[in-house]
Amino acid sequence: MKNIKSLNKELVESHVEHLKELKRQGKLVLCGPFTDYPGGMVVFLAEDLAEATNIAQSDPFIASGCKSFEIRTIEPANDENNYLLEK
Template sequence: MYLTREEDIRYVILLSVIPGKEMSEDLIRAHVGHLKELDRQGKLVLCGPFTDYRGGMVIIKAASYEEAKAVAEKDPYVQAGVESYELRTWELSCEGNNHMGMG
């Protein structure tokens, strides 16, 4: 039986633009600053906007779901009320964990 290892968990923050809300250049820069700080801390894995949907995705490393939620809620887009978010726990399947014990 495979046991999930903490190092095999990432958190996916799915951001969705709230209809009717406007973004300013200052707000976009604040969001980018938030992402840069996550990167500086070694928490940012990947991020970027969707091309077919009004929103984006941020994948982070965090010690717990609660920490990941706090990161999502610190995002200037979320704090300003221009985007909502969904938080997902993502378990990696990779060579390092023998593809979750099935490889």
């Protein structure tokens, strides 16, 4: 997410509730503000691009127009897939 407009306390609280709901659904992986760059990141699980877009657009930061977003997909590299060595 990139900053567009300033945030207020109520909007931040709504964003946190959105994150908590993603966690309850088992979709939240990681989130937080960047420490070296304006904006932040929310990493979540989605079945497809349509679901990812819906999740992002339902975030109060995005819905309010205070932040913009960019969706990226990642293929996890881990022990289970030998860190994609033989792909």
